[in-house]
Amino acid sequence: AQSVAQPEDQVNVAEGNPLTVKCTYSVSGNPYLFWYVQYPNRGLQFLLKYITGDNLVKGSYGFEAEFNKSQTSFHLKKPSALVSDSALYFCAVRPGYSSASKIIFGSGTRLSIRP
Amino acid sequence: NAGVTQTPKFQVLKTGQSMTLQCAQDMNHEYMSWYRQDPGMGLRLIHYSVGAGITDQGEVPNGYNVSRSTTEDFPLRLLSAAPSQTSVYFCASTLGTAYGYTFGSGTRLTVV
Numbered sequence: 001a002q003s004v005a006q007p008e009d010q011v012n013v014a015e016g017n018p019l020t021v022k023c024t025y026s027v028s029g030n031p032y033l034f035w036y037v038q039y040p041n042r043g044l045q046f047l048l049k050y051i052t053g054d055n056l057v058k059g060s061y062g063f064e065a066e067f068n069k070s071q072t073s074f075h076l077k078k079p080s081a082l083v084s085d086s087a088l089y090f091c092a093v094r095p096g097y098s099s100a101s102k103i104i105f106g107s108g109t110r111l112s113i114r115p
Numbered sequence: 116n117a118g119v120t121q122t123p124k125f126q127v128l129k130t131g132q133s134m135t136l137q138c139a140q141d142m143n144h145e146y147m148s149w150y151r152q153d154p155g156m157g158l159r160l161i162h163y164s165v166g167a168g169i170t171d172q173g174e175v176p177n178g179y180n181v182s183r184s185t186t187e188d189f190p191l192r193l194l195s196a197a198p199s200q201t202s203v204y205f206c207a208s209t210l211g212t213a214y215g216y217t218f219g220s221g222t223r224l225t226v227v
Contacts, residue, residue, distance in 0.1 A: 036215070101209070105150070
């Protein structure tokens, strides 16, 4: 079965420290990978994507993510966390040859940044 | 642009009632999807569409119907509401495979 795993339900980081939110996937073909953020009582917002090319992709709000094909991972990173980064983060993948409307989401990781 | 608009924002239904969750987008996106969000389970795909007149089932389609008569609209119908359908429902659209989704703000549905 095709799936996306976010192994940590919650990540706690002090403001100013680097953060990493982990994501691994198991899908067929060459996947398209995405990260989304959800603030309380809001819909999801697109952060960044990997389609092809450079394994390190940069996105909104200073976030970046590193694609690792051999480890089937797509971890989200930020060099210096802000309190305003506290939110729920979702990794998502579109399996190769799958429809654009058929994206699989992970279970989400709650990121908490303490001042 | 309004993006993706979902109505209503909140709804309480009694078991056995039916209703339609509305979703409209003004970005001329061909691809649209419905997801439900439950705690600890992330988002699960209910139904999706690749264009007007074309729909297909996702991971959890039972108890839901969709139609896509126009590019703009993609309503989700609950045929006979059950407590297990208590959830937050999100509609999303995208321009194509290399693009991210644009999400609506969600409908919080409670079935009692």
